[in-house]
Every structure is written in structure tokens, then in C-alpha cells.
Amino acid sequence: QVQLVESGGGLVQAGGSLRLSCAASGRTFSSYAMAWFRQAPGKEREFVAIISWSGSSTAYADSVKDRFTISRDNAKNTLYLQMNSLKPEDTAVYYCAADRTWGMRFAHNYGYWGQGTQVTVSS
Numbered sequence: 800q801v802q803l804v805e806s807g808g809g810l811v812q813a814g815g816s817l818r819l820s821c822a823a824s825g826r827t828f829s830s831y832a833m834a835w836f837r838q839a840p841g842k843e844r845e846f847v848a849i850i851s852w853s854g855s856s857t858a859y860a861d862s863v864k865d866r867f868t869i870s871r872d873n874a875k876n877t878l879y880l881q882m883n884s885l886k887p888e889d890t891a892v893y894y895c896a897a898d899r900t901w902g903m904r905f906a907h908n909y910g911y912w913g914q915g916t917q918v919t920v921s922s
Contacts, residue, residue, distance in 0.1 A: 801825050801897050801911050808893060808916030815885050815920070821878040821895030821913055829853070829873040832901040834909065835880045837891035837918075844894070846904040848880065856901070863889075885920045892917050 802824040811817055819835070835847040848859045848869035857869050868881040878895050893916050896909035903909065 801827065801831060803895050803897060803911060803913035805893065805895055805913040805916040808918045810919045810921065811885055813885060813887055813920055813922050816881070816883045817885065817918060819880040819882065819893055819895075819916060819918070821880075823876045823878065823897065825876075828876040831897040831899055831911075832903075833869075833871060833878045834896045834898075834903070835869060835878075835893060836896060836906055836909075837889075837893045838915075839891040842891075844906045846906070847893070849902065849904065850878070851901045858902075858904075860904075882918070885918075887920045887922045890918060890920050 804822045807819040834849040836844050837847050838844040846860050850857045850869045850871055854871045866884045870879045895913045897911040898909045
């Protein structure tokens with residue numbers, strides 16, 4: 800079992816950057832594939848990025864490709880999302896998620912979730 804806590808959200812102007820962190824409890828962080836999702840008001844939770852257990856493989860939603868970078872530090876039990884060139888449409892609550900299976904892009908596939916961190920991008 801793993802517990803997740805996100806941090807790093809905030810208010811930023813369009814074109815700016817933020818780095819989100821997701822701290823994981825337990826000693827089995829490296830056995831979980833990790834993902835970032837986001838949910839805007841009135842919309843469904845959507846996939847943002849995923850990373851494999853070692854960090855050697857990543858994948859992104861088309862809407863964030865070339866702007867966002869997912870990474871992890873297994874020694875620190877921490878997942879990151881570096882967000883550059885932010886747009887107002889990136890405004891959402893961002894969640895990290897964990898599961899032992901790699902490659903899933905649907906929220907219902909993930910068994911472990913953080914509480915979320917708000918990202919607001921002003922125009």
C-alpha cells in the first residue's frame with residue numbers, strides 16, 4: 800500500500816512555470832508506476848503523464864507534450880511534474896496516482912490517489 804501527498808500548486812501567469820511534487824510513503828515506491836491526472840471544474844479527470852517504475856519510460860497527453868516533464872526520484876520516494884509554458888486551460892486540480900501496472904491512462908485503473916493540489920493559470 801502507498802499513501803500520496805501532492806504539493807507545489809499555486810497561482811501563476813500564463814507562460815510561467817510550476818513544479819509539482821508527490822511524496823509517497825512506504826518502502827515500495829519503486830514498485831509502482833506513477834501518473835499525474837488533472838480535473839477542471841465540471842470536467843472529468845483526465846490523464847496528463849505517466850512514468851514507469853524506474854523512470855526509464857514516460858508518456859504524455861498531447862495537450863501537455865513538450866511543455867510538461869514527469870520524473871521520479873526513487874531514493875526520495877517522490878514524483879515530480881515540471882510544468883512550463885503554462886496556459887489558462889491548464890487550470891485544474893492535479894492528482895498523482897500509483898499502480899503496479901505500467902501504461903494505463905484511465906483514472907479508474909489506479910488504486911492509489913493523493914488529495915490533489917490546485918493549479919491556477921491566469922491570462
